[in-house]
Amino acid sequence: MACKIFTFLLLSIAFTRFLTPATSQWLARLLGNQGEWEFLRTSIGISAMHMQLLSNNKVVIFDRTDFGSSNLSLSDGRCRIDPSDSILRTDCSAHSVMYDTQTNTIRPLMVQTDTWCSSGAVLPNGTLIQTGGFNDGDHVLRKIVPCEDDEGCDWTEVPGYLLHRRWYATNQILPDGRIIVIGGRRQFNYEFYPKQFPSPNNFLNFLRETTDENENNLYPFVHLLPDGNLLLFANTRAIVFNYIQNRVIRSLPPIPGNEPRNYPSSGSSVLLPLDENQPLVIEIMVCGGAPRNAYLSAVHGTYVRAVTTCGRLRISDQNPVWEMETMPLGRVMGDMLILPSGDILIINGAGSGAAGWENARNPVLRPVLYHPKEPKNSTRFWVMKPADRPRLYHSTAILLPDTKVLVGGSNPHVFYNFSGVQYPTDLSLEAFSPPYLAEGYDAIRPQILYTDDIIGYNQSFSVIFKVPKFLKLGIVSARIIAPSFTTHAFSMSQRMVVLREINGVLPVVSFGALSISVFGPSTPQIAPPGFYMLFVVHAGIPSSAVWVKVQ
Structure with a gap:
């Protein structure tokens, strides 16, 4: 309990100076967070x-x-x-x-x-x-x-x-x-x-x-x-x-x-x-x-x-x-x-x-x-x-x-x-x-509420999300990650694209939700067609993903 209170106080101090991904990393190191x-x-x-x-x-x-x-x-x-x-x-x-x-x-x-x-x-x-x-x-x-x-x-x-x-x-x-x-x-x-x-x-x-x-x-x-x-x-x-x-x-x-x-x-x-x-x-x-x-x-x-x-x-x-x-x-x-x-x-x-x-x-x-x-x-x-x-x-x-x-895995033997x-x-x-x-970031962890299932190339769309508790909003972005085929120390087709932002983060009228508007990937060369995990990241802390299809 004392640790959670200490974390909250640190987050409060950080928010007064505008929370950034670098601040989140600093806090994690300060608290000895090693995953x-x-x-x-x-x-x-x-x-x-x-x-x-x-x-x-x-x-x-x-x-x-x-x-x-x-x-x-x-x-x-x-x-x-x-x-x-x-x-x-x-x-x-x-x-x-x-x-x-x-x-x-x-x-x-x-x-x-x-x-x-x-x-x-x-x-x-x-x-x-x-x-x-x-x-x-x-x-x-x-x-x-x-x-x-x-x-x-x-x-x-x-x-x-x-x-x-x-x-x-x-x-x-x-x-x-x-x-x-x-x-x-x-x-x-x-x-x-x-x-x-x-x-x-x-x-x-x-x-x-x-x-x-x-x-x-x-x-x-x-x-x-x-x-x-x-x-x-x-x-x-x-x-x-x-x-x-x-x-x-x-x-x-x-x-x-x-x-x-x-x-x-x-x-x-x-x-x-x-x-x-x-x-x-x-x-x-x-x-x-x-x-x-x-x-x-x-x-x-x-x-x-x-x-x-x-x-x-x-x-x-x-x-x-x-x-x-x-x-x-x-x-x-x-x-x-x-x-x-x-x-x-x-x-x-x-x-x-x-x-x-x-x-x-x-x-x-x-x-x-x-x-x-x-x-x-x-x-x-x-x-x-x-x-x-x-x-x-x-x-x-x-x-x-x-x-x-x-x-998973590890089979260093013939049988x-x-x-x-x-x-x-x-x-x-x-x-x-x-x-x-880490639990200490729950207050600033974004949660995606709604977005389009299908994303067009260079087409605008919005991601509706919320942040449970915050004193001042930190840096927000939306990004997609292609799930990789992984074997023998290499993740094939792995890539992340940070989507181009249109007009920053705007409030949504109901339930304290927020909206970020972005463009889909510019070209299939930037992001080949297919299914991606879409994340919203707030001050370096990511949401869970929703699946979107880029086409």
């Missing part, structure tokens, strides 16, 4: 190797099919018959689940082919398209359609749909609603869903050039840029690529240090939030990874310390230069997520080793919050409260509509090993609550 962990489920029966949030607030989670029975049976007596499976030809266990974020329940789903180290993206209509994998799954396309009648939703598969073997490939949604599938092990090319006819020769020499003895260019980092081109980062190098003309537009400087950042060195990357209220700054960030020989060293039992640096590259500059920073904790296999506050969360992973079976040690239990708008020499990094459970190889994290982060190993397979789910969810 909170919440245990959701002891087991979902499978390891969360891949995760995708759907627009019905359910999460599709799956692992791989070729390492024995999971701890969850398929429903209705179903079994997967797979003569090519290396372990079980008849498997009556599930390797995928539908997780309901609102009821904390799961339902088994049935995949027919091996999804190991595959990729995915969501179509504008909300359908998850999932591509590739291993063995009999490497040319397969899979779909799952979100539906309210949960029993009717399950995987459908199209064998042989992909032109090339896609194992460790990356997907990205495009401005025209198609999905591009790039790379994969020993695949120096790309293709599209839906297919192009006739099929073009989509050879991409950049992927061949960036392959080294450890293939440190798998799961290349791919970001859609506001001019419609793609930023591709693989190993240590980056290019701007025109996928329509199959042409490299710009070769960007390599990241300093000559340390690879892609699988199996497995750093991570984000496109920093795009703010349409100012001249557009386009900047990527790459953090962590493992030194060049870390993978081979780990295979032979020596676990090299993970990379401690982050690099930021402003693509919108005429001659971009990497700005390097040192993280408080070195990290390999860490996930990077854009939070609705605009901060970047770095979570999961290990302090030494590399990706792959048994290849990592020293789990990094503490997430790190990064404030990209703070000056470089200030404290941009903020270490959070430690988790109880290691999240190593094949762990994942995604942002949820309630602004928490769902965390499901729950005992007799240093880091057992983990089937649990947890949620991490960033500092903005």
